[in-house]
Amino acid sequence: MSPSEDDGGPELAIIKTENLTYTYPIGVKPAFEDVSIEIEKGEFVVLTGPSGCGKTTLCRCLNGLVPHFYGGKLEGEVTVAGLRVTEHPIYELAQHAGLVFQNPENQLFALSVEKDVAFGLENLGISREEIQRRVNWALQITGIEDLRNRAPHELSGGQQQRVAIASILVMQPEVIVLDEPTSFLDPLGAQKIFQVIDELNKDLGITVILVEHRLDMASRYADRIIVMNKGRVVLNGKPREVFDSEEARLIGIGIPKATRLYQLLKANGVNLNRVPVTFHEASHVIKEAFIHDRS
Amino acid sequence: MSMFDGFRFRGTSSPIHQLDPRVKFIYACIMFVIAILFSQFIPLLVLFFVQIPLVWTARIMKEWMRSMRASAMFAVIIFATNMLSYYFYGGYPSLSWLFERAAAMTLRFIVLIESFSLFFLTTSPDHLGLALEQSGVPYDICFAFTTAVRFVPVLAEEAQTILDAQKSRGLELEKGNFVKRIKNYIPVLIPLIVSAIRRSLELAEAMESRAWGAVEKRTNLYVLTMKKDDYLLILASVLMLGISVYVWLFIPVPSFTQLLSISA
Amino acid sequence: MIEVSDVYFTYPNGVEALKGVSLTIRDGEFIAVMGQNGAGKTTLVKHFNGLLKPTRGKVLIDGVDTQNVSVATLARKVGFVFQNPDNQLFCETVEDEVSYALKNFGFNEETIKERVDWALNLLDMVEYRRVSPFMLSGGERKRVALASILAWDPNIVILDEPTIGQDYQQKERLRQFILQLNNQGKTVIMVTHDVEFVTDCKPHIVLMAQGRIIAEGEANKVLTDPEVVSQASLILPEVTQIFLGLRELDLPQDVIDVYEASRILLTKLGES
Numbered sequence: 013m014s015p016s017e018d019d020g021g022p023e024l025a026i027i028k029t030e031n032l033t034y035t036y037p038i039g040v041k042p043a044f045e046d047v048s049i050e051i052e053k054g055e056f057v058v059l060t061g062p063s064g065c066g067k068t069t070l071c072r073c074l075n076g077l078v079p080h081f082y083g084g085k086l087e088g089e090v091t092v093a094g095l096r097v098t099e100h101p102i103y104e105l106a107q108h109a110g111l112v113f114q115n116p117e118n119q120l121f122a123l124s125v126e127k128d129v130a131f132g133l134e135n136l137g138i139s140r141e142e143i144q145r146r147v148n149w150a151l152q153i154t155g156i157e158d159l160r161n162r163a164p165h166e167l168s169g170g171q172q173q174r175v176a177i178a179s180i181l182v183m184q185p186e187v188i189v190l191d192e193p194t195s196f197l198d199p200l201g202a203q204k205i206f207q208v209i210d211e212l213n214k215d216l217g218i219t220v221i222l223v224e225h226r227l228d229m230a231s232r233y234a235d236r237i238i239v240m241n242k243g244r245v246v247l248n249g250k251p252r253e254v255f256d257s258e259e260a261r262l263i264g265i266g267i268p269k270a271t272r273l274y275q276l277l278k279a280n281g282v283n284l285n286r287v288p289v290t291f292h293e294a295s296h297v298i299k300e301a302f303i304h305d306r307s
Numbered sequence: 308m309s310m311f312d313g314f315r316f317r318g319t320s321s322p323i324h325q326l327d328p329r330v331k332f333i334y335a336c337i338m339f340v341i342a343i344l345f346s347q348f349i350p351l352l353v354l355f356f357v358q359i360p361l362v363w364t365a366r367i368m369k370e371w372m373r374s375m376r377a378s379a380m381f382a383v384i385i386f387a388t389n390m391l392s393y394y395f396y397g398g399y400p401s402l403s404w405l406f407e408r409a410a411a412m413t414l415r416f417i418v419l420i421e422s423f424s425l426f427f428l429t430t431s432p433d434h435l436g437l438a439l440e441q442s443g444v445p446y447d448i449c450f451a452f453t454t455a456v457r458f459v460p461v462l463a464e465e466a467q468t469i470l471d472a473q474k475s476r477g478l479e480l481e482k483g484n485f486v487k488r489i490k491n492y493i494p495v496l497i498p499l500i501v502s503a504i505r506r507s508l509e510l511a512e513a514m515e516s517r518a519w520g521a522v523e524k525r526t527n528l529y530v531l532t533m534k535k536d537d538y539l540l541i542l543a544s545v546l547m548l549g550i551s552v553y554v555w556l557f558i559p560v561p562s563f564t565q566l567l568s569i570s571a
Numbered sequence: 572m573i574e575v576s577d578v579y580f581t582y583p584n585g586v587e588a589l590k591g592v593s594l595t596i597r598d599g600e601f602i603a604v605m606g607q608n609g610a611g612k613t614t615l616v617k618h619f620n621g622l623l624k625p626t627r628g629k630v631l632i633d634g635v636d637t638q639n640v641s642v643a644t645l646a647r648k649v650g651f652v653f654q655n656p657d658n659q660l661f662c663e664t665v666e667d668e669v670s671y672a673l674k675n676f677g678f679n680e681e682t683i684k685e686r687v688d689w690a691l692n693l694l695d696m697v698e699y700r701r702v703s704p705f706m707l708s709g710g711e712r713k714r715v716a717l718a719s720i721l722a723w724d725p726n727i728v729i730l731d732e733p734t735i736g737q738d739y740q741q742k743e744r745l746r747q748f749i750l751q752l753n754n755q756g757k758t759v760i761m762v763t764h765d766v767e768f769v770t771d772c773k774p775h776i777v778l779m780a781q782g783r784i785i786a787e788g789e790a791n792k793v794l795t796d797p798e799v800v801s802q803a804s805l806i807l808p809e810v811t812q813i814f815l816g817l818r819e820l821d822l823p824q825d826v827i828d829v830y831e832a833s834r835i836l837l838t839k840l841g842e843s
Binding site: 465468469471472473474475476477478479493494497498501502505 | 617620622641642643646647650651653655657658659660661671672675676705719720
């Protein structure tokens, strides 16, 4: 799914930032500066960059933690689902942009999964019947119905993250932002989470912003990759273009080995038809090169 | 094995587990009042045995026995102190009276443990938090309580990991004199405290991100409703209180030795 | 040398985490213990410095049975770098932090100063000497933790999930650092589930699943075996998966390294 050819305009952009600059209260220099991006409804965007590049802080801007919770100085404009972040409280913004954090353990409060998933709706004062309905729905979508009565401490990291996702999903936000959700998970656990997130995006049309280092696994789902470095957005485009760019190499992000292989072959005079991003694409495009070569 | 084991909630199910925690608490308090009322051995013994059927219905015999055994040490201390204090202050009619008095005081303590242990063993922290909430305690406090309980196993595990990490750097807790041994705990406490602070920050972020504070009056997915069994327990407790007060006012209770001499 | 003989280990809560593990690690080897979370990897390596003692079987470090020796004694030879540096940082300055273990082990003032200088230099942290470790960034705290373990120059270094939360450049630096340690003759044991990181380092692999070792050998043999990788709940390296899709071209199926893959393809294309 790619952005439309003509100028999308503010109606299609669910998130819009203009020259956004933020400095923490105790910060000497800005955590990020001059960030101008537009994210359209239904997009799956992967946000990446070296540690300290500002991506984590930018995430927190999307539901208002920055600036309402952290204080500090926010300059420029940021709008989420039509709401200007500086003018609305976090509890309102949280209903449009849900945030899932890196550490699974520290975002689960209750003594049972069901109660935890219901937490956000309880805070919103929604009726008991509606809460029950939505909780059942969220548990079903994230595939954790059988964990309903379990205590969070008994769950694996992957299961805990699915509970966290369910507890955000239940508020039915238009956007879900995930800040390195698979850091503490093993490869299979990480894969499951990416699959759940992808389903939310493809089946429910939820806009996804995923902060990740594991680009080899995450990029196959992405419509777009945004790369930040030292507080600025330096790359913003299709995975293929971003991974094969010179900047990506200079900044040092973990481009997929598939793309790396393409680059190595190219450096030795072998030009493949397309830039592969997944191993699947790489196999295909290399096979084409052999067939072409033989003919 | 500590006395505290007898207070930790067990996830089994029984009619007692299903009872409203507020009712169970009232029951435990009433037992407490009755225990204070009497200083004689026999009524307290009756009080002790009267609660056993409840313990049995709750299917927590094993854990309850554990708490009884663990509190035995305190019981002995109470017994000894009572014996000694009455002995030294004088004014006691006879040795058998002294003995019975000390035994009664010990039994009072045991009855207390018995009733409150019954309460805690059959009430999950979740249930307890809910009961607090519905009893009018501000939600902030209830939330702090249940969240604290939820993180107890997490903190325990983390403390173990920190201890392992420092031991791997040559920390020996047992080494050194008394002062040194206390100091040995600093490398374990500081990381724990720092981690607790960091954790609180992350939790606060997560809470905000789930619309904390959106509405004055939160709804709750669960609600405690009083059922037939709850009213039965309240009735039984009040009845016991009534009988006890009557007995205390009008019926002179014989001492154990008097009973023995009657039968002799 | 580390000898693990038919070790069983059950945690106090009754979970049997190791079910008959036998392994020999010679001096100077570079090993990666791999498997999913819960396979028993960390449980196994905690036996190497005596944090855990086997319920059955025995573990010998340079011939000494760990059962009767304290952790502090074994720690002299075996440095254990924990996953989360915040689990150990407690001092007021980086310098104090790095010298903590040295003080515990009874080194004299002069030697301590020497070793602290050396360790800070090694990890590029000299300028942070008097800084509070709590003021440092995540990556810097990791380096302080590493420095504090290497300070006493243990022969055996264990790293528990060193790549978690690290970005690409940090992993690159880590990789080079680990290889450097190994080149100096140290035995390096890495617990990890990061398959891509391992393909770049190429250590000897010990694959675990459900408390047992299910495979052992060279990285390009173990990690390219789909059967065994799936049993360990890991995924095949990306390069291996690319070559798997090119089976019909008669390409070798034990390739994990992207540079080697490129060479093979170029040769193959040159032939046809």
